[in-house]
């Protein structure tokens with residue numbers, strides 16, 4: 584039997600790569616992809632696992648991940664199955680001999696540039712920010728572009744990049760704004776409830792992610808009445824039993840013909856004071872909530888749309 588394979592945002596040395604190692608047992612095969620959309624697109628019969636960043640404690644949501652979660656495959660062929668939080672300590676990395684005061688270009692992933700905005704503004708005021716697909720790609724690009732004279736660029740990335748890409752050195756450590764910088768990642772799998780292949784033992788979080796989208800709102804309402812949806816979600820006997828509550832709400836444009844019509848992502852959480860709740864009971868409670876939201880939307884006159892559980896873990 585072939586080894587389980589996990590797709591991640593590459594190249595080698597990204598934070599996603601490190602988080603994937605934290606989650607997976609040693610026998611898993613890693614496949615680097617160039618973007619989060621490509622990571623998601625790689626999931627099929629041979630690549631059954633993927634890890635994607637969801638949110639950062641300093642800079643907020645990873646928009647590309649939420650945008651990918653609008654895809655109809657998410658919730659029908661791909662499911663969120665667990666989460667992992669990684670402490671993010673960024674370094675300023677450059678070619679040997681680069682001087683801080685001469686840096687005019689600072690390359691990194693948009694999230695990392697955002698997490699270090701204050702450092703860049705105060706310590707590298709002349710530097711132009713250049714956003715690339717990942718932090719490790721930023722480090723690698725310093726070597727790719729090296730022509731022996733240009734030492735006016737630097738990358739923001741993890742310290743491991745100087746080992747993965749020899750020929751670079753650390754100019755400054757811990758350059759993120761604030762010491763408690765963390766990113767939360769989600770583990771995706773091609774099965775909704777089957778046991779996961781070769782991950783380390785995973786905690787039961789009693790979490791779930793719901794996607795709600797309506798296409799034909801009643802004429803007076805451009806967007807969803809979230810309070811009605813929230814009430815419907817938490818008000819079944821099963822959801823009460825699991826102390827289901829709303830943890831987080833995010834929205835992205837639906838990209839349909841109705842301007843400002845959003846796809847809403849609602850993250851649910853069960854009561855952690857109820858250790859007796861098992862994943863299948865939790866999943867039933869979430870689905871009971873989802874069913875009630877469907878009825879609520881129908882009763883409110885929404886004709887087309889969807890309410891989908893895209894993962895419970």
Ligand SMILES: O=C(O)C(=O)C[C@]1(C(=O)O)C=C[C@@H](O)C=C1
Nearest residue numbers: 597598599636692694717718766
């Ligand atoms: O560029 C990387 O190293 C990534 O793994 C992506 C990513 C992100 O998208 O948030 C992951 C963790 C950090 O927050 C910075 C960047």
